Amino acid sequence: MSGRVAxxxxxxTPRSVRGVTLDRVTLSAPxxxxxxxxxxxxxxxxxxxxxxxxxxxxxxxxxxxxxxxxAGSLIAMAAVGADGYETVGLTFVGVFGVxxxxxxxxxxxxxxxxxxxTSVAAGAGLIAERxxxxxxxxxxxxxxxxxxxxxxxxxxxxxxxTRSLGTQLTLLGVAGTPIFLARGRADYLAxxxxxxxxxxxxxxxxxxxxxxxxxxxxxxxxxxxxMALAVGGLTITASAALRTxxxxxxxxxxxxxxxxxxxxxxxxxxxxxxxxxxxETATGGARDV
Numbered sequence: 001m002s003g004r005v006a007x008x009x010x011x012x013t014p015r016s017v018r019g020v021t022l023d024r025v026t027l028s029a030p031x032x033x034x035x036x037x038x039x040x041x042x043x044x045x046x047x048x049x050x051x052x053x054x055x056x057x058x059x060x061x062x063x064x065x066x067x068x069x070x071a072g073s074l075i076a077m078a079a080v081g082a083d084g085y086e087t088v089g090l091t092f093v094g095v096f097g098v099x100x101x102x103x104x105x106x107x108x109x110x111x112x113x114x115x116x117x118t119s120v121a122a123g124a125g126l127i128a129e130r131x132x133x134x135x136x137x138x139x140x141x142x143x144x145x146x147x148x149x150x151x152x153x154x155x156x157x158x159x160x161x162t163r164s165l166g167t168q169l170t171l172l173g174v175a176g177t178p179i180f181l182a183r184g185r186a187d188y189l190a191x192x193x194x195x196x197x198x199x200x201x202x203x204x205x206x207x208x209x210x211x212x213x214x215x216x217x218x219x220x221x222x223x224x225x226x227m228a229l230a231v232g233g234l235t236i237t238a239s240a241a242l243r244t245x246x247x248x249x250x251x252x253x254x255x256x257x258x259x260x261x262x263x264x265x266x267x268x269x270x271x272x273x274x275x276x277x278x279x280e281t282a283t284g285g286a287r288d289v
Contacts, residue, residue: 024280025247027076028273032251034069035258035270038062039216046215063266064101070269071097077276089121090276097269110265111151118272119144125279136282139176143275146170150218150263164221167261170271171219171226174256175233178240180282181249187239195232199224217260218267241281252277 041059044051075094078087092113100110122140150166153159178187202209202224213219213227234253241249252274259270 022076022080024077024081024277025251027080028073028248028251028255028277031066031069031073031270031273032254032258034062034066035255035266038066038266039258042216043212046212063264067101067266067269068098070266070273071095071101073273074269074276085124086121089117089119089124092117093121093269093272097265100265107265108155111155111268114265114268114272115144115148115151118147118275122275122279125276126282133179135176135179136279139173139179140275140279142169142176143173143271146173147262147268147271150261151268154263163263166263167218167220167222168226170261171222171230174230175226177253177256177278178233178236180278181237181240181246182244183236183240184243187236187243190239191232191236194235195228198228198231202227218263219261220263237278246281248277249281252281 038059041055041062045055045059049055071094073094074090074097078090078094096106096110096113096117099106100114122144126137126140146166146169148166149162149169153163153166178191198209206224209224209227213222219227234256238250238253240246241253255270255274255277259267259274262268262271
């Protein structure tokens with residue numbers, strides 16, 4: 001294995017608290033749970049599901065909670081298991097993510113810090129891996145482009161154009177996430193089936209798919225083939241991660257599904273956390289135990 005992984009074995013051994021290993025899987029689990037709950041609530045509201053409590057009020061509570069949970073996970077990773085420039089990048093994203101969530105005047109600095117911090121953290125992880133293929137670096141760059149364009153639209157920078165561009169780049173990046181893992185025939189088969197089902201849904205019920213994609217995924221201006229490509233790629237990633245017991249990648253794939261297009265802080269922080277987990281898998285997964 002590369003020098004980075006060997007160094008991690010010495011310097012970044014996961015810490016334990018009362019028998020619980022503080023690796024990246026453990027630290028990101030609360031954020032994944034919060035993002036999943038928010039995702040389900042959005043689907044339930046869109047489907048007009050009858051429940052004995054106010055779904056809209058629940059969603060309003062879950063939005064900042066998800067942002068704070070993702071930011072907290074990133075700060076915890078920086079404090080426990082990161083090193084060098086990655087620590088700086090994760091800290092920037094986490095701290096400014098919290099600030100942008102609780103203080104509206106800090107929103108613009110938070111957006112800038114999230115984009116810059118994610119670039120530093122992801123870049124540090126990728127550059128440190130000597131044997132890393134070019135594929136993960138390209139996919140990471142595409143996802144960063146989607147993050148920047150989507151958040152840029154939230155600042156009113158050519159909102160319509162950048163929102164659509166952010167959606168398309170994000171979906172392309174999601175479609176490319178299988179590059180982070182070793183894939184098998186069963187994984188590709190699962191991806192083809194998932195993409196086929198989405199295409200079938202788009203043909204049979206296009207308005208339902210469009211409304212669901214907008215509400216649950218924040219998808220704007222994306223074609224059906226691109227959406228199918230993203231769903232297929234994400235399914236391959238999840239299948240490969242589950243099959244090979246790469247728990248960090250499994251959580252990362254789930255976060256990408258729950259987050260959707262990162263045009264808001266909660267969605268953006270979830271995507272950043274997912275990207276960190278996937279990069280960790282591609283660079284050896286030393287902390288994925």
